[in-house]
Amino acid sequence: MLKHKDVLGLYELSAEEIDEILTVGMSMKKLLKQNIKRLPHLQGKSVTTLFYENSTRTRCSFELAAKYMGAHVVNISASSSSVQKGETLVDTGKTLDAMKNDVIVIRHPMGGAPALLAKTVQAHVVNAGDGMNEHPSQALLDMLTMRENFGSLQGLTVAILGDIRHSRVAKSNLFGLTKLGATVRMYAPRTLIPSEIGRMGAVVCRSREEAAEGADVVMGLRIQLERQHAGNFPSLGEYAKFYGVNEEVMRCAKPGALVMHPGPVNRGVELTSTLIDGETSRIEEQVLSGIAVRMAILFLLTKQEI
Numbered sequence: 001m002l003k004h005k006d007v008l009g010l011y012e013l014s015a016e017e018i019d020e021i022l023t024v025g026m027s028m029k030k031l032l033k034q035n036i037k038r039l040p041h042l043q044g045k046s047v048t049t050l051f052y053e054n055s056t057r058t059r060c061s062f063e064l065a066a067k068y069m070g071a072h073v074v075n076i077s078a079s080s081s082s083v084q085k086g087e088t089l090v091d092t093g094k095t096l097d098a099m100k101n102d103v104i105v106i107r108h109p110m111g112g113a114p115a116l117l118a119k120t121v122q123a124h125v126v127n128a129g130d131g132m133n134e135h136p137s138q139a140l141l142d143m144l145t146m147r148e149n150f151g152s153l154q155g156l157t158v159a160i161l162g163d164i165r166h167s168r169v170a171k172s173n174l175f176g177l178t179k180l181g182a183t184v185r186m187y188a189p190r191t192l193i194p195s196e197i198g199r200m201g202a203v204v205c206r207s208r209e210e211a212a213e214g215a216d217v218v219m220g221l222r223i224q225l226e227r228q229h230a231g232n233f234p235s236l237g238e239y240a241k242f243y244g245v246n247e248e249v250m251r252c253a254k255p256g257a258l259v260m261h262p263g264p265v266n267r268g269v270e271l272t273s274t275l276i277d278g279e280t281s282r283i284e285e286q287v288l289s290g291i292a293v294r295m296a297i298l299f300l301l302t303k304q305e306i
């Protein structure tokens with residue numbers, strides 16, 4: 001049973017809570033693999049997705065996860081809602097609460113927006129990505145994919161390379177993976193890695209080869225062009241050549257090491273196309289894990305009320 005009303009980040013979830021979400025997520029994934037998509041777990045519940053930023057994977061998979069478990073689902077994007085008329089986040093939340101929503105899944109460009117919403121509504125709030133802060137369901141689906149492949153996260157070495165400064169995925173993975181006993185290495189150009197990341201538990205490396213050396217998993221992160229201020233790196237071509245993950249970098253990792261990426265991928269920038277489409281890539285597997293883990297989150301949050 002989750003001890004929290006909301007899922008706002010992996011910083012505040014305990015190892016036991018994370019482990020429970022992954023265990024339920026593994027069961028959900030088995031059902032999905034058998035093409036079972038009519039489950040009763042959320043019957044009579046309402047889920048609203050409230051997205052102030054673009055999304056393909058996260059929004060769509062929360063919607064499918066809720067629908068596969070029998071919930072009523074409403075999708076709101078800020079660009080077509082009363083937010084455009086000046087309605088505040090808190091007032092939008094109160095409106096959704098008055099409509100008897102059980103869960104609000106929110107993505108927002110401001111770090112902390114889901115926490116603010118959670119304080120002011122009765123509905124369970126799930127953070128679907130807030131600014132540069134956290135993206136807990138993404139990290140949980142990454143962890144589920146790793147657990148499926150390795151059986152356990154304890155003792156794994158995960159190398160994360162890319163735009164760590166702007167990445168909520170990097171932070172959620174760092175918190176979640178280290179709580180479950182994995183080592184997280186990070187590497188990026190100096191301009192794309194925050195100085196405090198070492199204090200947060202990451203092993204900061206001096207080269208991509210050092211980061212990948214003996215790793216079980218190598219995860220590329222998207223260069224977030226929409227959040228860049230000028231001068232973080234000379235050009236995408238140079239980023240790919242000097243900082244991207246390619247076959248030579250992967251040769252430093254354990255034989256058969258997994259290639260992962262949360263998506264969307266800038267093909268040929270963070271990872272080569274050959275690696276994205278290769279045998280050790282788990283990028284498509286991550287997408288299916290995404291529905292499973294979001295089913296687990298929605299179910300575990302609402303089950304205490306059944």
Ligand code: CP
Pocket residue numbers: 054055056057058059129138262263264
């Ligand atoms: N990984 C991820 O959050 O993808 P979307 O932006 O498509 O949701």
